[in-house]
Amino acid sequence: MKEINRIGVFTSGGDSPGMNAAIRAVVRTALYKNKQVTGIYHGYQGMMDGDFIPMESRSVSNIIQLGGTILKTARCLPFRTVEGRAQAYKNLVEAGIDGLVAIGGDGTFTGAEIFSREYDIPVVCIPGTIDNDLYGTDYTLGYDTATNTVIEAIDKIRDTAASHDRLFFIEVMGRDSGCIALNAGIAGGAEAILLPEKATAIDDLIQHLSKGARQQKSSSIVIVAEGDHNGGAYNVAKRVKEKFSHYDAKVSILGHLQRGGSPSSFDRVLASRMGYAAVNQLIAGNTRIMIGMRGNEICTTPLEEAINNKEYKLSEDMLEIAEVLSL
Ligand code: F6P
Numbered sequence: 001m002k003e004i005n006r007i008g009v010f011t012s013g014g015d016s017p018g019m020n021a022a023i024r025a026v027v028r029t030a031l032y033k034n035k036q037v038t039g040i041y042h043g044y045q046g047m048m049d050g051d052f053i054p055m056e057s058r059s060v061s062n063i064i065q066l067g068g069t070i071l072k073t074a075r076c077l078p079f080r081t082v083e084g085r086a087q088a089y090k091n092l093v094e095a096g097i098d099g100l101v102a103i104g105g106d107g108t109f110t111g112a113e114i115f116s117r118e119y120d121i122p123v124v125c126i127p128g129t130i131d132n133d134l135y136g137t138d139y140t141l142g143y144d145t146a147t148n149t150v151i152e153a154i155d156k157i158r159d160t161a162a163s164h165d166r167l168f169f170i171e172v173m174g175r176d177s178g179c180i181a182l183n184a185g186i187a188g189g190a191e192a193i194l195l196p197e198k199a200t201a202i203d204d205l206i207q208h209l210s211k212g213a214r215q216q217k218s219s220s221i222v223i224v225a226e227g228d229h230n231g232g233a234y235n236v237a238k239r240v241k242e243k244f245s246h247y248d249a250k251v252s253i254l255g256h257l258q259r260g261g262s263p264s265s266f267d268r269v270l271a272s273r274m275g276y277a278a279v280n281q282l283i284a285g286n287t288r289i290m291i292g293m294r295g296n297e298i299c300t301t302p303l304e305e306a307i308n309n310k311e312y313k314l315s316e317d318m319l320e321i322a323e324v325l326s327l
Pocket of ligand 1: 013014015129130131173174175176226259
């Protein structure tokens with residue numbers, strides 16, 4: 001086992017609240033263990049461009065509460081090429097970086113897995129995405145904050161929906177994952193929730209809303225995950241209106257505001273635990289693993305499994321609760 005002297009840390013893919021808290025934990029744990037740290041800007045793009053910065057304890061002062069990522073982030077197509085990765089490796093060697101901590105989602109992990117095998121460089125990953133769609137952890141960084149942001153929006157929309165007796169379709173993020181939609185939908189008391197993982201026929205939705213109307217519901221909120229099979233909130237609203245013309249229907253797309261904001265206490269603590277664990281795993285000689293948390297215990301999962309295991313993350317119980325409590 002080769003001793004690691006300088007750890008490179010970077011964020012990649014969609015940002016998420018808690019990434020800064022994780023960077024802080026990585027830097028401070030590494031320094032505590034007498035390792036040096038280099039920050040890599042803009043994820044894999046910065047690795048290819050040699051966009052590096054040495055990090056000290058003061059480099060991460062006053063960032064635990066900040067959303068976004070001080071190291072910036074990018075989605076980098078050139079890193080998918082052999083030439084791109086060769087350039088990145090050359091830059092890492094020149095900078096003396098001999099171990100990596102990557103913070104991001106499944107795209108980030110896929111890059112890390114390939115790169116680490118190709119060049120035998122140790123990599124430990126931290127799941128940072130609001131989507132909560134990675135296997136091997138109950139929660140990803142930013143998911144809790146994003147869900148709370150969505151709930152705040154639902155609550156506000158409910159005030160005006162109730163005042164005007166309106167039907168609202170609120171679109172939330174989640175191209176492939178319905179975690180935010182389901183959890184925020186339950187917490188916000190949604191009348192219906194449409195998810196990418198489970199197709200809902202428009203006729204069934206209309207029947208459900210009609211049942212609510214017969215039970216004297218004068219306003220309703222439908223949460224639509226962006227990856228829902230019906231093509232997003234505008235399409236759903238249009239098709240419902242065709243058959244349900246008496247309802248005054250409105251659409252609200254929450255969009256990227258869900259990705260920003262100060263991380264919740266939960267995300268800050270999770271990021272601190274994961275950053276600390278990532279450095280310790282790297283120093284212990286482990287590689288190609290993801291740090292996760294299951295049942296409040298920090299754990300590790302092989303990267304390959306974290307990426308490829310598509311075990312259904314939405315529990316049947318939660319789907320049932322959403323349905324039973326909705327009308
Ligand atoms: O961060 C995850 C995610 O928010 C997805 O739910 C969404 O589809 C995607 O990122 C959008 O990312 P971008 O705005 O970077 O294209």
